[in-house]
Amino acid sequence: xxxxxxxxxxxxxxxxxxxxxxxxxxxxxxxxxxxxxxxxxxxxxxxxxxxxxxxxxxxxxxxxxxxxxxxxxxxxxxxxxxxxxxxxxxxxxxxxxxxxxxxxxxxxxxxxxxxxxxxxxxxxxxxxxxxxxxxxxxxxxxxxxxxxxxxxxxxxxxxxxxxxxxxxxxxxxxxxxxxxxxxxxxxxxxxxxxxxxxxxxxxxxxxxxxxxxxxxxxxxxxxxxxxxxxxxxxxxxxxxxxxxxxxxxxxxxxxxxxxxxxxxxxxxxxxxxxxxxxxxxxxxxxxxxxxxxxxxxxxxxxxxxxxxxxxxxxxxxxxxxxxxxxxxxxxxxxxxxxxxxxxxxxxxxxxxxxxxxxxxxxxxxxxxxxxxxxxxxxxxxxxxxxxxxxxxxxxxxxxxxxxxxxxxxxxxxxxxxxxx
Numbered sequence: 086x087x088x089x090x091x092x093x094x095x096x097x098x099x100x101x102x103x104x105x106x107x108x109x110x111x112x113x114x115x116x117x118x119x120x121x122x123x124x125x126x127x128x129x130x131x132x133x134x135x136x137x138x139x140x141x142x143x144x145x146x147x148x149x150x151x152x153x154x155x156x157x158x159x160x161x162x163x164x165x166x167x168x169x170x171x172x173x174x175x176x177x178x179x180x181x182x183x184x185x186x187x188x189x190x191x192x193x194x195x196x197x198x199x200x201x202x203x204x205x206x207x208x209x210x211x212x213x214x215x216x217x218x219x220x221x222x223x224x225x226x227x228x229x230x231x232x233x234x235x236x237x238x239x240x241x242x243x244x245x246x247x248x249x250x251x252x253x254x255x256x257x258x259x260x261x262x263x264x265x266x267x268x269x270x271x272x273x274x275x276x277x278x279x280x281x282x283x284x285x286x287x288x289x290x291x292x293x294x295x296x297x298x299x300x301x302x303x304x305x306x307x308x309x310x311x312x313x314x315x316x317x318x319x320x321x322x323x324x325x326x327x328x329x330x331x332x333x334x335x336x337x338x339x340x341x342x343x344x345x346x347x348x349x350x351x352x353x354x355x356x357x358x359x360x361x362x363x364x365x366x367x368x369x370x371x372x373x374x375x376x377x378x379x380x381x382x383x384x385x386x387x388x389x390x391x392x393x394x395x396x397x398x399x400x401x402x403x404x405x406x407x408x409x410x411x412x413x414x415x416x417x418x419x420x421x422x423x424x425x426x427x428x429x430x431x432x433x434x435x436x437x438x439x440x441x442x443x444x445x446x447x448x449x450x451x452x453x454x455x456x457x458x459x460x461x462x463x464x465x466x467x468x469x470x471x472x473x474x475x476x477x478x479x480x481x482x483x484x485x486x487x488x489x490x491x492x493x494x495x496x497x498x499x500x501x502x503x504x505x
Contacts, residue, residue, distance in 0.1 A: 087321040088488050090418065090441035093314035094481035095271040095373060095380060103372055104311040107365050114305070115298045117364030122371045123277070127262075130244075131252060133279050135286025137293045138362035142241055142263035142276035146211070147174035147359070148292070149259050149278050152285045153235050155180050155208050162203065162210040164194045165447040165465035166472065170344060171211060171239060172448055172458050173352045182458070183207060184447070186465035190407040191220045192420060195467065200228060209235040214253050216443075216477075217243030217269075217416040218408055222256050229257075237261065244269040244374075245381050247413040258282055264370040265343060266310060269417055270377070272370035273307035274343075275362055296361040303356075304363045310340045311369060318483070349453045380482050381415040387480045387489060391419045394493045402500045418443060418477035424500075426474050432499045438492055441477030 096104075107113060120138055127136045139145045155161060157179035163171060165184045175182045186198040192215040199210070212225050222238065229236045236257035244262060246253045254260035259282065264275030280286040313334045320327030334340045347353040373380065395405055404422040408414075418441055423429055426442075433440050445451060447468050448458045455462065462469070478492055496502070 086319070086323060086437070087327075088438045088479065088484070088492065089318050089321075090439055090477055090479040091267045092318055092439075093266045093271040093273070093311055094318075094479060094483060095269075096311055096315045096318075097482060100271070100369060100372055101312060101315040104308050104315075104369055107308050107368065108305065108312065111301055111305075113368070114301050114308075114365045115363050117368065119364050119367035119371050120362050123275075123362070123367045123374065126371065126374050127277055127279055131254060131279055133255075133281055135280050135283070135290055137278045137289045138367065139276040139278070139293075139296075140299050140357055140360040140362055140366065141170070141274050142261050142265065143170040143174050144358050144360065145261040145276035145278040146171065146237065146239075147177055148289060149237055149261065149280070149285075150174060150178045150180070150209065152289055153209060153258070155235075158206065159208045160204070160206045162199060162207055164211075164213055164215075165460065165468035166192060166215065166444050167213055167447075168344075168444070168449050169348055169352070169453045169458055171213070172460075173348055173354070175211075176352050176459065177354055180208070182460075184460055184465055187215075187468045187471065188221070189422070189467050189471050191218055192216060192406065192471065193218060193221045194225065196221055196224055196228075198465075199225065203228075203232065203234070207232075207234060209237060211237050211239050212257065213239040214242055214246070216418050216420055217246050217253075217414070218406070219246060219248040219253050219411070220409065222248065222253070226256055235259075241265075241268055242417040243415055245377060245413065246411070246415050248411060254279060255281075259285070264366065266314065267343070269415070270370055270373035270380070271311070272366050272373065273310045275366040275370050293361060296359065299357050299360045299363055304365055306340055308365055308369070309334070313340055344450060346452075349450070351454065351457050383482045383484075384415045384417075384480050387484060388414070388416055388419060390489055391478055391480075391493070395421065395496075398497065398500070398502050400500055400502055403496070416480060419480055420475055420477050422471065422474045423476050424474075426476055429476060429496075429499050433492075433495050436491075436495050436498075438495055441479065442475065443477050445472050445475065447472060
């Protein structure tokens with residue numbers, strides 16, 4: 086069986102059955118009880134009053150920026166080594182993204198570069214907890230408070246990680262969460278914003294009631310993605326059926342990518358954006374949110390295993406992130422900086438492992454027009470260097486012990502590291 090890093094990695098058999106059943110219940114696509122259940126789950130989990138749900142995290146970010154009064158002539162600080170789905174909502178408000186370099190030790194914002202690039206027009210900082218790691222958030226909050234700048238936490242890569250006794254998402258003025266296909270839960274699409282600021286939260290919650298719904302045809306494709314990805318992952322490598330299902334579904338455009346071509350090429354707003362979360366997305370997401378403790382426990386165990394094994398390799402060809410120990414740390418992937426990255430990925434695939442490349446370009450995914458995104462080559466040199474050497478090992482509920490062992494063995498084999 087092929088080992089995948091992406092492809093709706095958290096989808097289990099019960100999620101698959103639920104999604105398969107939903108496909109044939111078009112009357113449940115848009116309306117139902119599950120949107121409220123997701124809202125209430127976030128309220129309880131984060132002990133917060135104001136929660137709004139959307140069809141995607143990019144919409145959640147867009148409405149937060151708008152509610153904070155950000156628009157034409159304003160600037161928003163965002164790190165390089167991120168996704169275009171974070172950058173485009175800034176542009177949709179009329180504001181300009183200011184790209185901050187990263188610290189290659191932890192892949193979060195370089196705080197010195199942030200301080201150097203902040204000026205009077207910067208109205209907000211989007212702090213990305215890259216791979217789920219929080220280092221730097223406390224210092225960014227301190228800096229922002231001294232200058233009257235909003236801080237939005239991008240928690241797309243984790244739900245549940247705690248730092249200094251607080252859950253990520255509880256530090257800034259607001260936070261966004263993704264319920265997308267390759268995130269902490271895999272609901273194909275879906276976004277949530279939370280805030281403790283009554284002035285803004287009450288308006289976001291009220292305005293959410295009047296948002297349009299997505300088209301049923303678009304919702305269908307996203308639910309189908311959950312079904313197709315599960316079948317592909319479980320049949321790929323066993324028979325030609327897995328490859329055939331994925332090929333036909335993609336070729337006939339029965340499923341689509343998380344980022345549209347127009348988003349990548351020009352930053353254009355997709356038709357589905359600015360919509361409320363469909364009931365179907367909420368139903369799949371809620372099923373996984375109810376299992377979050379189980380999902381996170383498995384992430385923590387896999388992370389500990391990788392950390393121990395890679396440390397013992399003692400090779401200059403692989404560099405571990407310098408992440409400080411955190412008791413409740415649930416990363417979405419395990420990043421490494423490696424020599425001969427592309428050859429390693431090819432070698433791993435020949436041995437039945439599809440490794441990840443978040444992010445192999447300063448504004449991901451590949452194919453993004455960096456100039457259209459507002460990124461100038463050379464402006465964040467450390468991020469660009471990381472992009473050339475990054476590889477991600479999978480961390481998700483569907484990995485078996487023998488899968489994790491195989492990944493380590495393939496690493497050792499490629500770099501000719503002796504088994505001890």
